[in-house]
Each structure stands twice: as structure tokens, then as C-alpha cells.
Amino acid sequence: MKARVTVTLKNGVLDPQGQAIEGSLASLGFGGVKGVRQGKVFDLVLEATDEAAARTQLTGMCEKLLANTVIENYQIEISN
Structure with a gap:
């Protein structure tokens, strides 16, 4: 069974890395980006056969x- 866990900062938590990315995008000519939030993605392969x-x-x-x-918040997605 495969799973993807996406971890993101909660609303209201400062995201200096996201702000740096936003500034870099603007300096590279990608204007119009209003807010970048960065996060983490974990792809896992589990031996479990029961989704619950x-x-x-x-x-x-x-x-x-x-x-x-x-x-941080997290979201779990499971696929077979």
C-alpha cells in the first residue's frame, strides 16, 4: 500500500522560506505571485493491507x- 503525507505550516505561522521563494520568483521575472507557502511531502510504501x-x-x-x-498540519492520502 502506498501513502503520501503532505505537511504544511498552519495558517498564521510565519513562513520565511516561502517568503524567500516568493521574492526569488519575482526577481526571476515571475510576477503576480502573491503568497508562497512551503511544505514537505513524504511518500511511503507500507506492508499494511487494511486501509484503516x-x-x-x-x-x-x-x-x-x-x-x-x-x-504544522498534515494530510494523508492512501492508494493501493
Whole structure:
């Protein structure tokens, strides 16, 4: 089973890397970009065959390691 976990900063949390990317895009001639938020993507391959069990396992991974839940949100997508 394959899974993708996308981690992004919560609204209201400053994103200096996103701001730097936005400034760089403007300096490269890509005008009109109004707000960049950066994040992380994790692609995992799980041995689990039960989607509910996989989601529980992935949630634990996010809560303990993949995301800083104080300042980040995460989204889990599972495919076979």
C-alpha cells in the first residue's frame, strides 16, 4: 500500500522560506505571485493491507515524527 503525507505550516505561522521563494520568483521575472507557502511531502510504501490500519499507523507517524503538530498540519492520502 502506498501513502503520501503532505505537511504544511498552519495558517498564521510565519513562513520565511516561502517568503524567500516568493521574492526569488519575482526577481526571476515571475510576477503576480502573491503568497508562497512551503511544505514537505513524504511518500511511503507500507506492508499494511487494511486501509484503516494503515491510516492509524500513518497518523501515529505524523504525530510522533513527520509533523510538528504545534505549527504544522498534515494530510494523508492512501492508494493501493
